[in-house]
Amino acid sequence: MEVVALIGPSGSGKSHRALAVARDYAAEAIIDDGLLIQGSRILAGVSAKEQPTRVGAIRTALFSDPDHAREVQERLAAITPRRLLVISTSREMAERITSRLQLPPPSIWVDITEVATPKEIARARQIRSQLGKHVIPAPTVEVKPRFNGPFIEPLKTFLRRRQAPPGKKKNLWVEQTTVRPTFNSLGHFYIAHNAVAQLAVYLVTAAGLANPRVQVENRNGNLVLNLEVAAPYGVYWPPLLRAAQKRVKSMITNMTALEIEAVNITVRGIKFTDDRL
Incomplete structure (x- = not known):
């Protein structure tokens, strides 16, 4: 075809x-x-x-x-x-x-x-x-x-x-x-970057990461999410971070229909079992 x-x-x-x-x-x-x-x-x-x-x-x-x-x-x-x-x-x-x-x-x-x-x-x-x-x-x-x-x-x-x-x-x-x-x-509606950031915070927290900070960039209509997180101590991080990236991108795309170009996650701290960094 x-x-x-x-x-x-x-x-x-x-x-x-x-x-x-x-x-x-x-x-x-x-x-x-x-x-x-x-x-x-x-x-x-x-x-x-x-x-x-x-x-x-x-x-x-x-x-x-x-x-x-x-x-x-x-x-x-x-x-x-x-x-x-x-x-x-x-x-x-x-x-x-x-x-x-x-x-x-x-x-x-x-x-x-x-x-x-x-x-x-x-x-x-x-x-x-x-x-x-x-x-x-x-x-x-x-x-x-x-x-x-x-x-x-x-x-x-x-x-x-x-x-x-x-x-x-x-x-x-x-x-x-x-x-x-x-x-x-019914007119128009807009999805604010702050709403997207809150979704990203919820999703990475549910994935086991802590203290997320999110910055949302608009690049020609596509969004880039830059996240800083604390990762858990004693866990191999790459699979955890990759899973969090995929979850954030797929869930936000499905819920908002916005185009997510990239999800960048940077580990800025360590989450210990007693929640002290």
Whole structure:
């Protein structure tokens, strides 16, 4: 199976143009926001746009739930597409999706700027920011039984394709669905670095380390956690520290959907059995 990735910032119109891009690159199925779509049918998955919070939407789009990932994997194995289109906001996200679904990494990369004009992208962003509307590249008759959001309506769109295989029409009509998820109608929320630090303190303490001090750095949207701890006396430290690193990264990622780039742990003291350093 060959994987094509369509990437672009959130709200830039990727889902809106997904069907046209799939036709241009002869992709037989699409992975978009947690759904597996083939033609005009949703074959498997759960829509990220159905989730009540933005964190839940991100986790769904990344197939963080093993049962969700397994359902889509099994359906892909049944239909065996020769080429699959994966929609994502970045190269890293596309690679994480393919890894979770045990697919080969993308071999073809398509940026939204290659298939949509700056004016079209600006219009898509305006609609997203002002109206909170999202597009699912499937007909309303397919989406409605699965979606419990407060707003749903059909959308028939005339898409202008920048390229077309021989014998194919350059332009095409497609039926899609416009939805407004709950997380778009409730405003925004933020996870403060202090909350992340408190989680890290709890997790390393539970792992047997003491007196943790945490510094959180933001590196281009990814977090780096620097921890200073006291390690127990009489214990071989490397396995303990590695286990603490993995626990902090996995648990915070699962609870917040934030990207943790690194967890650096420095031993600055020794924890004796009588709790004296």
